[in-house]
Amino acid sequence: MKLKEFAKQVGLSPTTVSRALSGYPEVSETTRARVVAEALRLGYRPDVNAVRLKTGRVGAIGVIMGRSGEFHFAEFMAGMAERLASEDIDILVIPMADRDLNEEMQTYRRLAESRRVDAIIVHSPKPNDARIELLDRLGIPFFVHGRSDIAVPHAWLDIDNEGAIRRSTEHLLDLGHRRIAMINGRKGLTYSIHRDIGFRKAFEGRALEQDAQLIAHDTFTDELGFRHARFFLESSNPPTAIVAGSMMTALGVYRAVRSLGLAIGEDVSVIAHDDVFPYLTAENMAPSLSASRSSMRAAGARCADLTLQVLAGRSVSDIHELWPVELNLRESTRPVR
Amino acid sequence: MKLKEFAKQVGLSPTTVSRALSGYPEVSETTRARVVAEALRLGYRPDVNAVRLKTGRVGAIGVIMGRSGEFHFAEFMAGMAERLASEDIDILVIPMADRDLNEEMQTYRRLAESRRVDAIIVHSPKPNDARIELLDRLGIPFFVHGRSDIAVPHAWLDIDNEGAIRRSTEHLLDLGHRRIAMINGRKGLTYSIHRDIGFRKAFEGRALEQDAQLIAHDTFTDELGFRHARFFLESSNPPTAIVAGSMMTALGVYRAVRSLGLAIGEDVSVIAHDDVFPYLTAENMAPSLSASRSSMRAAGARCADLTLQVLAGRSVSDIHELWPVELNLRESTRPVR
Numbered sequence: 001m002k003l004k005e006f007a008k009q010v011g012l013s014p015t016t017v018s019r020a021l022s023g024y025p026e027v028s029e030t031t032r033a034r035v036v037a038e039a040l041r042l043g044y045r046p047d048v049n050a051v052r053l054k055t056g057r058v059g060a061i062g063v064i065m066g067r068s069g070e071f072h073f074a075e076f077m078a079g080m081a082e083r084l085a086s087e088d089i090d091i092l093v094i095p096m097a098d099r100d101l102n103e104e105m106q107t108y109r110r111l112a113e114s115r116r117v118d119a120i121i122v123h124s125p126k127p128n129d130a131r132i133e134l135l136d137r138l139g140i141p142f143f144v145h146g147r148s149d150i151a152v153p154h155a156w157l158d159i160d161n162e163g164a165i166r167r168s169t170e171h172l173l174d175l176g177h178r179r180i181a182m183i184n185g186r187k188g189l190t191y192s193i194h195r196d197i198g199f200r201k202a203f204e205g206r207a208l209e210q211d212a213q214l215i216a217h218d219t220f221t222d223e224l225g226f227r228h229a230r231f232f233l234e235s236s237n238p239p240t241a242i243v244a245g246s247m248m249t250a251l252g253v254y255r256a257v258r259s260l261g262l263a264i265g266e267d268v269s270v271i272a273h274d275d276v277f278p279y280l281t282a283e284n285m286a287p288s289l290s291a292s293r294s295s296m297r298a299a300g301a302r303c304a305d306l307t308l309q310v311l312a313g314r315s316v317s318d319i320h321e322l323w324p325v326e327l328n329l330r331e332s333t334r335p336v337r
Numbered sequence: 338m339k340l341k342e343f344a345k346q347v348g349l350s351p352t353t354v355s356r357a358l359s360g361y362p363e364v365s366e367t368t369r370a371r372v373v374a375e376a377l378r379l380g381y382r383p384d385v386n387a388v389r390l391k392t393g394r395v396g397a398i399g400v401i402m403g404r405s406g407e408f409h410f411a412e413f414m415a416g417m418a419e420r421l422a423s424e425d426i427d428i429l430v431i432p433m434a435d436r437d438l439n440e441e442m443q444t445y446r447r448l449a450e451s452r453r454v455d456a457i458i459v460h461s462p463k464p465n466d467a468r469i470e471l472l473d474r475l476g477i478p479f480f481v482h483g484r485s486d487i488a489v490p491h492a493w494l495d496i497d498n499e500g501a502i503r504r505s506t507e508h509l510l511d512l513g514h515r516r517i518a519m520i521n522g523r524k525g526l527t528y529s530i531h532r533d534i535g536f537r538k539a540f541e542g543r544a545l546e547q548d549a550q551l552i553a554h555d556t557f558t559d560e561l562g563f564r565h566a567r568f569f570l571e572s573s574n575p576p577t578a579i580v581a582g583s584m585m586t587a588l589g590v591y592r593a594v595r596s597l598g599l600a601i602g603e604d605v606s607v608i609a610h611d612d613v614f615p616y617l618t619a620e621n622m623a624p625s626l627s628a629s630r631s632s633m634r635a636a637g638a639r640c641a642d643l644t645l646q647v648l649a650g651r652s653v654s655d656i657h658e659l660w661p662v663e664l665n666l667r668e669s670t671r672p673v674r
Contacts, residue, residue: 080432279584
């Protein structure tokens with residue numbers, strides 16, 4: 001039913017009906033009560049776009065979906081969906097070609113102008129992230145999944161990447177490994193920088209040398225995990241242990257080790273960071289995979305929750321959550337031969 | 338910049354500016370040209386919500402995200418995103434608790450009333466699907482991923498589920514297997530019905546008996562694949578081969594076979610349907626997995642494309658695509674002992 005039709009049925013002008021339903025003070029409480037009762041009785045619902053023009057709320061949180069990292073993205077979004085299912089708030093997914101900062105910035109401008117979302121969640125920030133500065137300047141509420149050193153106040157949630165990789169590496173050092181390789185995420189992102197620091201600190205804590213040649217930075221895929229692991233293992237001075245940045249990477253590392261006739265655990269120890277994909281579990285791998293662990297889905301749910309708190313007016317400077325990461329040791333890490 | 342401000346700068350009333358930019362005939366072409374030129378020069382962009390109120394287009398396609406099947410959903414959505422990245426069209430994901438038809442129907446009513454999407458894509462239909470009837474009645478453009486027998490005309494894309502399972506089963510029969518189990522999708526959905534038919538027809542084509550006890554219907558997860566496979570393999574008359582409905586299911590089947598001290602291929606043949614998850618590839622499994630194959634991501638891209646064609650006015654009765662499914666034989670299927 002359209003506004004005009006409904007207004008006719010209740011015998012009021014469309015303007016009065018519209019004002020009554022939007023809570024404008026020009027309309028008496030008696031009239032408002034009557035309009036609301038009639039709207040319920042006749043099943044009239046105002047055009048949300050029109051209402052939203054007035055209230056400034058659209059009932060959606062925006063996220064940009066690039067072409068890589070989609071498995072992490074899917075888990076994160078599943079978590080957001082769990083939290084938002086009861087809130088009548090949707091997720092606006094903006095498809096984008098990957099790693100194009102200009103396009104992403106352009107998209108944020110467009111979102112701010114078109115007011116299609118109430119808030120935006122930004123992923124994988126850099127220490128000095130231009131997107132955060134832009135969103136702040138645009139005045140659109142936003143939430144950062146990850147961390148940035150930028151001076152602009154912003155709400156964030158991150159996991160302790162440094163601690164996770166430091167402890168994983170220390171475990172390998174405890175087992176006597178000295179040649180340890182790491183397949184980390186893309187260079188320049190805060191989380192991969194934190195992981196590099198954790199890796200280095202584990203060696204420094206024991207006053208041991210770390211070979212910088214044994215660190216790779218790349219996207220987290222099975223294929224790239226395979227290639228980097230093969231490259232390391234076929235070198236003249238191969239590692240005896242590998243730290244894999246993700247479960248996908250670990251899959252590729254397992255394949256690479258086997259493809260060279262070596263055994264996981266016995267010949268090459270492997271430890272990974274596990275974002276908890278329900279279909280790809282560290283304990284079900286053969287042999288079971290030692291891993292630091294933090295649920296990407298739980299992070300998605302909590303980020304959605306904290307974004308709602310930002311929208312409700314909580315100060316962004318108060319919203320800083322750093323999640324500890326647990327370490328689960330299994331069969332893939334063994335004493336060096 | 339707001340409309341009022343821009344109107345002041347070009348020396349026209351906000352109404353005239355608004356009409357000029359929306360293409361209303363009341364405004365002369367000269368004025369329109371001037372307003373457009375000034376809007377470009379001053380960087381004014383009309384509020385998309387306001388424009389959309391007039392044009393009736395919002396630039397988004399809606400999909401409902403339930404709590405299960407999220408990996409298929411993520412792949413499908415990645416495909417949609419690839420197709421829509423260049424179109425300035427977003428994806429509105431509506432989070433929902435799973436398998437609640439009432440809530441889903443309510444959501445479609447809300448979407449139709451609030452005009453937040455231009456079209457909706459519906460997944461996993463039933464032969465007689467109430468959602469299709471409702472969407473047709475609501476007058477909101479929609480596209481069906483899968484098939485339904487309902488009389489309401491609708492655009493759809495589906496894969497040849499019957500043919501895929503028929504050929505997979507025939508392959509097992511060719512290898513001498515007679516006790517073949519199938520872990521199919523949820524009961525009552527068109528695709529699982531088509532798969533049941535394909536399974537049955539493979540046996541009928543050879544005039545062989547098929548044991549109905551050897552068919553399970555459930556959600557596609559690693560865990561449920563494991564449980565159903567264990568149940569079948571521990572029965573008094575166990576199968577020598579298993580057809581797994583998805584890659585997740587196949588993971589569980591592999592685990593179940595191994596947990597009983599049996600070998601994949603040698604003791605129990607396994608074949609699956611592979612929706613092509615980049616992180617979980619049939620050829621990289623150990624041993625490599627025989628599978629029918631059709632990319633969920635490609636389906637997502639094509640569904641988005643066809644939905645745009647529906648929006649452009651192409652008759653929904655003309656848009657019926659049935660995709661053939663390829664079969665890749667690998668190490669997991671071997672002659673019966």
